Amino acid sequence: MASEAPVPVADGQPRTSSLKLKRTLTQKCSAGGVTVTLQDMSFIVKNNRKGPDGKHSDLALVNKVSGWFEPGQMSALMGPSGSGKTTLLDVLAGRKTSGRIQGELRFSGVRPSAAYQRKHTGYVEQVGEGGEAVEQFDTLLPILTVREMLLYTAELKRPLGEPLADKKAAVDQLLDALALTRCAGVRIGSPEARGISGGQAKRTNIAIALITDPRVLFLDEPTTGLDSYTANEVMLTVQALARGGVTVVATIHSPTAFCFSLFDKLMMMASGRTVYFGAQDASAVSYFQRTCTSVLGQDVEALAGPGSNSAEFLVDIITEADRDGKGGALADAYAASDLAAANAAALAGHVAHFQNTTLPEDLSRELATKTATVTPFWWGIYIYAKYRTVRNYTNPAFVAPRVMDKLTISLLVMTLYLGIGDNLASDNLINISAVLFMWSATTGFVAAGYIPSLVLERGLFVRERNDGLYLAPTYLTAKLLDEIAINAVASLGIAAFTFYGIQLLNNFGLFYISYLVGVCVGISLAYFVASFAPNMDVANALLPIYAVTLMFFAGFLIRPAEMPPWWKWYMYIDFARYTWGACMINQFKNHNTPWINGQTVLEYYDLDGMDEWTFVGYAALFFLFFYICTATILTFKKYQLR
Numbered sequence: 319m320a321s322e323a324p325v326p327v328a329d330g331q332p333r334t335s336s337l338k339l340k341r342t343l344t345q346k347c348s349a350g351g352v353t354v355t356l357q358d359m360s361f362i363v364k365n366n367r368k369g370p371d372g373k374h375s376d377l378a379l380v381n382k383v384s385g386w387f388e389p390g391q392m393s394a395l396m397g398p399s400g401s402g403k404t405t406l407l408d409v410l411a412g413r414k415t416s417g418r419i420q421g422e423l424r425f426s427g428v429r430p431s432a433a434y435q436r437k438h439t440g441y442v443e444q445v446g447e448g449g450e451a452v453e454q455f456d457t458l459l460p461i462l463t464v465r466e467m468l469l470y471t472a473e474l475k476r477p478l479g480e481p482l483a484d485k486k487a488a489v490d491q492l493l494d495a496l497a498l499t500r501c502a503g504v505r506i507g508s509p510e511a512r513g514i515s516g517g518q519a520k521r522t523n524i525a526i527a528l529i530t531d532p533r534v535l536f537l538d539e540p541t542t543g544l545d546s547y548t549a550n551e552v553m554l555t556v557q558a559l560a561r562g563g564v565t566v567v568a569t570i571h572s573p574t575a576f577c578f579s580l581f582d583k584l585m586m587m588a589s590g591r592t593v594y595f596g597a598q599d600a601s602a603v604s605y606f607q608r609t610c611t612s613v614l615g616q617d618v619e620a621l622a623g624p625g626s627n628s629a630e631f632l633v634d635i636i637t638e639a640d641r642d643g644k645g646g647a648l649a650d651a652y653a654a655s656d657l658a659a660a661n662a663a664a665l666a667g668h669v670a671h672f673q674n675t676t677l678p679e680d681l682s683r684e685l686a687t688k689t690a691t692v693t694p695f696w697w698g699i700y701i702y703a704k705y706r707t708v709r710n711y712t713n714p715a716f717v718a719p720r721v722m723d724k725l726t727i728s729l730l731v732m733t734l735y736l737g738i739g740d741n742l743a744s745d746n747l748i749n750i751s752a753v754l755f756m757w758s759a760t761t762g763f764v765a766a767g768y769i770p771s772l773v774l775e776r777g778l779f780v781r782e783r784n785d786g787l788y789l790a791p792t793y794l795t796a797k798l799l800d801e802i803a804i805n806a807v808a809s810l811g812i813a814a815f816t817f818y819g820i821q822l823l824n825n826f827g828l829f830y831i832s833y834l835v836g837v838c839v840g841i842s843l844a845y846f847v848a849s850f851a852p853n854m855d856v857a858n859a860l861l862p863i864y865a866v867t868l869m870f871f872a873g874f875l876i877r878p879a880e881m882p883p884w885w886k887w888y889m890y891i892d893f894a895r896y897t898w899g900a901c902m903i904n905q906f907k908n909h910n911t912p913w914i915n916g917q918t919v920l921e922y923y924d925l926d927g928m929d930e931w932t933f934v935g936y937a938a939l940f941f942l943f944f945y946i947c948t949a950t951i952l953t954f955k956k957y958q959l960r
């Protein structure tokens with residue numbers, strides 16, 4: 319493997335069109351690169367440890383860090399574990415959801431909008447921490463192949479007006495550049511049904527971050543969990559991107575000597591402060607040799623002898639100093655050094671340069687963007703259906719639970735109550751009321767089956783929303799439509815089977831629609847619970863408790879007239895009362911026999927004078943209510959406190 323020398327690319331200047339490394343990588347974007355400047359950047363949180371005064375004081379996880387990252391170069395953020403590298407990267411990429419940011423962050427001299435940072439920078443999150451390759455799948459869709467995953471992302475994140483052929487070409491280039499062509503047609507898979515390898519999953523995540531040809535690419539621990547060959551290969555590809563004009567900043571822990579040699583610039587941190595910012599070459603090692611001798615009183619010359627890995631040497635001496643409580647002294651030494659003075663002058667030069675530079679129009683527009691997504695709401699729904707719904711509907715693991723739950727209940731109900739529906743003898747009325755009650759109330763219980771679909775793909779949702787693929791309501795609507803369509807078909811067959819098997823009376827259409835509305839309310843209820851429950855266990859415990867309350871207050875187990883006044887209100891917010899009530903009115907209205915007057919039955923359950931379609935409408939309002947609540951939670955809840 320061989321690396322390339324940096325090619326300076328000025329801001330606003332076209333990036334090089336192609337590069338020959340191990341593979342050819344073509345940068346389609348001819349717009350300019352971006353220089354990221356940071357002046358005295360701090361990130362402050364409330365310390366989660368109480369101070370001597372018993373209070374939680376402010377703590378700077380990143381403390382007055384300054385520097386710049388240029389297009390065409392690859393910069394490494396290094397330092398001991400917990401030194402604030404990821405925190406700084408999150409600040410640069412606009413991914414912080416808590417804390418206070420201070421200082422000046424500018425992209426090509428412009429303060430970027432939050433939407434710009436999310437939409438136009440590529441960000442590969444740290445996944446697979448501790449070498450756990452499995453976690454790298456959390457942000458990918460197991461049902462899609464690698465190519466489909468990239469095309470799905472391209473269709474959501476690249477401009478709507480771009481022809482599909484161009485999007486496909488961009489995907490093919492990325493597959494080639496990241497050595498994913500051989501596994502392009504392989505399903506991504508999951509821990510249960512393995513598809514691609516951990517290294518391929520990592521490279522797929524990088525390809526996703528590159529799908530829009532971003533001008534700036536942030537990578538958090540891109541080589542974690544990869545073997546040294548794959549790590550080198552991935553970083554070589556990233557270097558090719560940098561040489562193509564992308565500004566690359568990566569946190570990196572223990573790079574191989576080869577990986578480390580690919581970086582042009584180094585920002586070393588300890589306890590949130592800069593201890594070195596400068597070139598990644600022999601000067602970095604000699605800087606620390608000098609500093610350690612003078613500041614720490616340690617002769618570290620021998621450690622960096624020939625053949626030693628300089629990345630290891632640098633991280634080791636900083637980690638050791640930090641553990642000995644001398645990280646601050648290293649940071650002070652840097653602040654007082656000639657290097658820091660030269661850096662400050664160079665940074666001031668960069669800032670001044672941009673004050674006198676007119677940026678290309680498209681770059682200025684990008685930097686000022688206020689919209690978080692590239693494509694509109696309806697397109698998000700269409701793309702979800704095109705890639706995910708179509709695949710879901712041919713996946714037995716998706717279809718079977720959605721049909722089997724209804725089929726099982728229907729078979730049970732049918733065989734238990736066969737042919738009793740048109741027998742209005744007084745001793746049969748309770749059976750008819752009971753079967754309609756069970757039929758309606760079970761929609762709340764079976765809804766628990768829809769919880770995993772939201773909880774288990776939370777990592778994916780957070781990543782895709784952060785990347786600006788869609789807004790929360792788009793995702794929620796697409797998922798609900800996916801569920802409603804399959805449930806509408808399954809419910810039709812099963813409702814017909816039940817209605818005619820039991821020989822219920824009056825309008826089958828009402829019976830079917832009221833059941834379908836009940837199923838839809840159940841799904842939106844499940845999503846609502848899944849949206850705020852911290853995990854599957856909590857969600858699975860909450861929903862059945864609520865479903866039990868629905869049974870009590872529907873008006874069958876205790877009649878409304880006998881409900882204590884302090885509980886009666888609950889009946890009105892019980893959607894099972896409306897779906898069951900609609901079926902009861904449908905069954906008994908206008909049915910008078912020598913033995914019984916249908917109206918009397920309805921009066922007995924306090925359903926007289928009600929309209930069945932109005933009841934269905936009331937039930938549908940619960941769907942709307944849960945939908946609005948879920949969309950609000952998905953939009954505003956900080957699933958990752960970072």
Ligand SMILES: Nc1ncnc2c1ncn2[C@@H]1O[C@H](COP(=O)(O)OP(=O)(O)OP(=O)(O)O)[C@@H](O)[C@H]1O
Pocket residue numbers: 363364365366367377379397398399400401402403404405406569571
């Ligand atoms: N509220 C808080 N109070 C005190 N310390 C905190 C708080 N939030 C985060 N930290 C600490 O801030 C530090 C910065 O974490 P960060 O993930 O940025 O480090 P890192 O250098 O990327 O580490 P690693 O290499 O292990 O990923 C950690 O030591 C973490 O424990």
